[in-house]
Amino acid sequence: MKYSDPYLSGVALGLVLLAAFVFAGRGLGASGAFGSTAAGTVALVAPVYASDNPYFARYLSRPGGPWREWLLIEIAGVIGGGFLSAALAGRLRRGVERGAGVTVRSRLAIAFSGGAVMGFGAVLARGCTSGQALTGGALLSVGSWAFMACTFASGYAVAPLLRRTWR
Amino acid sequence: MSAFLLPLVIGIAFGVTLERAGLGNARKLTGQFYLTDLTVFKVMFTAIVTAMLGAFWLSRLGVLDLDAIAMPETYLRPQIAGGLVFGAGFALAGLCPGTSCVAAASGRGDGIAAAAGLLAGVLLSGFAFPLFLDFYESDAGGAWTLPSLLHLPYGLVVLMVVVVALGGFAVAERLERRA
Numbered sequence: 067m068k069y070s071d072p073y074l075s076g077v078a079l080g081l082v083l084l085a086a087f088v089f090a091g092r093g094l095g096a097s098g099a100f101g102s103t104a105a106g107t108v109a110l111v112a113p114v115y116a117s118d119n120p121y122f123a124r125y126l127s128r129p130g131g132p133w134r135e136w137l138l139i140e141i142a143g144v145i146g147g148g149f150l151s152a153a154l155a156g157r158l159r160r161g162v163e164r165g166a167g168v169t170v171r172s173r174l175a176i177a178f179s180g181g182a183v184m185g186f187g188a189v190l191a192r193g194c195t196s197g198q199a200l201t202g203g204a205l206l207s208v209g210s211w212a213f214m215a216c217t218f219a220s221g222y223a224v225a226p227l228l229r230r231t232w233r
Numbered sequence: 234m235s236a237f238l239l240p241l242v243i244g245i246a247f248g249v250t251l252e253r254a255g256l257g258n259a260r261k262l263t264g265q266f267y268l269t270d271l272t273v274f275k276v277m278f279t280a281i282v283t284a285m286l287g288a289f290w291l292s293r294l295g296v297l298d299l300d301a302i303a304m305p306e307t308y309l310r311p312q313i314a315g316g317l318v319f320g321a322g323f324a325l326a327g328l329c330p331g332t333s334c335v336a337a338a339s340g341r342g343d344g345i346a347a348a349a350g351l352l353a354g355v356l357l358s359g360f361a362f363p364l365f366l367d368f369y370e371s372d373a374g375g376a377w378t379l380p381s382l383l384h385l386p387y388g389l390v391v392l393m394v395v396v397v398a399l400g401g402f403a404v405a406e407r408l409e410r411r412a
Contacts, residue, residue, distance in 0.1 A: 072272045078282035079251070080248070082246045082250055083280060083284040087302050093246075093302070105359070108359065120363065120366060130236070134237075139246060142314075142339075143240065143244020143333060144331060146241075146244070146338070152339035153258065160397050164352045173343055177343040178353075179322075179324070180326025181326050181346065181347040184322030184329065184347075185355040185358060186357070188351075189362070192311075194319065195323075196330065200277065200287070202304075205285075206285070207306075209308060219317070223320075223321075230265050232260060232267070
């Protein structure tokens with residue numbers, strides 16, 4: 067099945083974000099789910115260290131603890147919704163998206179390192195494309211718009227070096 | 234119950250819309266950076282405009298209290314640095330945190346690798362957090378908005394964002410036809 071029209075998809079996504087504003091009093095997010103998972107995992111192994119670390123402690127002190135974090139439940143929904151939608155559209159397929167210029171193994175290594183770099187960036191910026199760009203963008207937050215501009219500027223600066231990954 | 238059900242339902246809707254738009258596919262997503270497929274820009278800015286207009290009008294009609302919505306606080310320099318780092322990772326992975334989950338859920342190994350990398354990156358940043366805590370907390374601007382930055386009325390800034398987005402869509406369509 068073909069992908070939906072980008073503008074219609076955008077309106078739908080905007081309505082999901084608006085529903086979060088109205089019914090939950092907050093926006094969408096994604097990197098926070100990773101932060102909460104990291105904090106919960108560290109707390110299992112080293113509870114004293116985790117509650118002394120200012121980054122992990124924030125997630126641990128939330129009501130319900132790190133495993134009941136709003137964004138973690140939301141991301142569980144994203145995974146379920148993504149699976150459901152791909153299954154219904156006949157797009158459920160095991161594979162690795164890559165260009166002819168790279169092997170599967172190096173594409174996986176590049177994706178992993180890209181993820182790790184994004185993880186650091188999202189911690190620094192207090193959010194990612196969901197919590198900052200989408201949510202803060204719609205709420206006209208200055209920091210979110212600065213984050214968005216810098217994300218695209220940096221993406222465009224780095225992408226030409228990676229052309230072989232996709233061609 | 235709604236503490237569990239609400240984020241779950243919102244998350245499912247979020248995941249479905251990302252997947253429908255094709256944003257669970259890193260090859261489609263990276264077209265943005267090579268100007269061959271500007272779906273990312275179109276979906277993102279249509280979503281921002283839709284939610285922004287919705288929030289504006291619902292608050293005008295007295296249905297929604299904007300002050301009750303959690304507003305991302307601005308820490309300008311850390312967010313500029315974070316954006317520059319994040320953008321490089323985005324171009325490398327070809328996916329962002331939310332879309333890597335959708336890619337993983339639809340069976341893509343690169344989505345799983347990017348999500349695993351994200352967890353590793355956040356974990357390491359957490360361990361190193363005390364080293365950059367001062368920078369992280371620096372340049373605090375509070376709940377700073379574009380209307381207060383520009384000294385313009387909220388409604389006018391909303392209109393300006395709509396106009397800029399419409400101009401951006403026109404440019405995006407031309408770039409795609411050329412590609």
